[in-house]
Amino acid sequence: MAERNGLDIDGVRVDYGSQTVLHDLTLHVPVGVPATGAASATALLGPSGCGKSTLIRAIAGLETLHTGRIRFDGQDVSRVPPHRRDFGVVFQTGQLFESQTVSRNIAYGLRARRWSRRDIAARVDELLTLTRLTVLRDRPATALSGGQAQRVALARALAPRPRLLLLDEPLSALDRRLRDELAAEIRDILQATGTPTVLVTHDHSEAAAMADRIAVMRDGGIVQVLPPDELWRRPRDPWVAEFLGCTAIVDADVRDGLATTRFGALPVDRADGPVQLGLRPESLRVVAASGADPAGVLAEVIRVVSLPTGFRLRVRLVGVGATDGAGECTEVDAVADGPVGARVRVGLDAERVAVIGG
Numbered sequence: 001m002a003e004r005n006g007l008d009i010d011g012v013r014v015d016y017g018s019q020t021v022l023h024d025l026t027l028h029v030p031v032g033v034p035a036t037g038a039a040s041a042t043a044l045l046g047p048s049g050c051g052k053s054t055l056i057r058a059i060a061g062l063e064t065l066h067t068g069r070i071r072f073d074g075q076d077v078s079r080v081p082p083h084r085r086d087f088g089v090v091f092q093t094g095q096l097f098e099s100q101t102v103s104r105n106i107a108y109g110l111r112a113r114r115w116s117r118r119d120i121a122a123r124v125d126e127l128l129t130l131t132r133l134t135v136l137r138d139r140p141a142t143a144l145s146g147g148q149a150q151r152v153a154l155a156r157a158l159a160p161r162p163r164l165l166l167l168d169e170p171l172s173a174l175d176r177r178l179r180d181e182l183a184a185e186i187r188d189i190l191q192a193t194g195t196p197t198v199l200v201t202h203d204h205s206e207a208a209a210m211a212d213r214i215a216v217m218r219d220g221g222i223v224q225v226l227p228p229d230e231l232w233r234r235p236r237d238p239w240v241a242e243f244l245g246c247t248a249i250v251d252a253d254v255r256d257g258l259a260t261t262r263f264g265a266l267p268v269d270r271a272d273g274p275v276q277l278g279l280r281p282e283s284l285r286v287v288a289a290s291g292a293d294p295a296g297v298l299a300e301v302i303r304v305v306s307l308p309t310g311f312r313l314r315v316r317l318v319g320v321g322a323t324d325g326a327g328e329c330t331e332v333d334a335v336a337d338g339p340v341g342a343r344v345r346v347g348l349d350a351e352r353v354a355v356i357g358g
């Protein structure tokens with residue numbers, strides 16, 4: 001294989017006792033985004049227990065590989081101890097030296113690498129500014145909020161200028177608002193430092209906010225890797241579609257670039273024949289059945305849920321049996337408002353429909 005820059009994970013298997021947690025896992029993580037040259041960030045996204053943290057730990061050198069190898073810029077690091085890999089790591093919580101100040105925590109890796117006092121002071125100042133922690137520099141780590149502590153952990157991991165950063169659920173201990181804020185902030189910091197990153201999350205929006213590529217994991221393997229917007233539009237199979245938030249999978253028939261379903265038609269870049277579509281609540285448009293527009297399918301509202309983002313309806317298609325076409329889909333969720341019992345017409349918002357099949 002031609003030598004590539006970045007991280008190459010080839011056929012890696014990791015066992016815990018008799019349980020194989022990573023199966024013949026292969027993944028390439030580039031250093032930069034080809035189109036822009038910006039530092040690349042890859043999010044590992046998958047259900048609980050699929051092996052995300054194990055993979056991050058294996059990359060960090062904290063798990064023994066049963067088979068396979070891990071290389072960085074062509075160098076085999078599979079047997080290189082963690083502290084010699086030149087990778088920075090941030091875990092969920094609890095990694096700071098509590099008795100030490102913010103500055104000393106950030107300086108930790110630099111002292112261990114025997115940087116001069118002057119260089120350490122300059123680098124710590126740089127990171128305090130970058131992570132907006134300057135006013136907290138002399139504060140003991142015990143007196144920080146959760147969000148501040150994670151920024152210190154990030155600054156500490158970045159201080160020695162690692163060639164790769166590994167983040168394992170760095171925001172999961174924080175509340176929703178802070179997570180959104182910090183996700184964007186971390187992305188900016190990684191871009192400013194030009195540090196390629198692999199991060200673990202189980203939150204789709206966090207993955208999209210922090211990463212330019214998402215690697216979907218299932219049962220110890222990688223099933224699909226794509227930029228977020230492409231992944232939402234082209235999940236490779238119904239499992240990935242449902243994992244990514246599609247609440248209904250419907251069958252469609254493609255003819256001359258147009259996929260037709262009972263909800264309506266949409267243009268697709270596919271050959272003639274059957275295709276499956278993944279529908280999210282946002283993929284459907286709901287109008288009152290009395291309207292003049294005959295498009296879409298007749299349905300009845302059976303449930304209304306009030307979410308922070310607006311109302312969500314569950315509607316049951318009228319006159320459609322459980323196995324009567326439409327991919328056996330007789331109920332769908334839609335972002336819309338309306339009273340239970342109301343008759344509506346449900347159509348597609350073509351831009352928001354996922355075409356399954358990679």
Ligand SMILES: Nc1ncnc2c1ncn2[C@@H]1O[C@H](COP(=O)(O)OP(=O)(O)OP(=O)(O)O)[C@@H](O)[C@H]1O
Binds near residue numbers: 016049053202
């Ligand atoms: N130290 C360990 N010893 C034995 N089994 C382990 C160990 N760590 C993890 N496992 C098992 O390995 C599997 C994968 O765990 P891992 O933590 O990698 O998953 P994950 O995808 O990160 O999950 P989550 O999203 O819940 O954190 C699970 O079945 C877990 O119980």
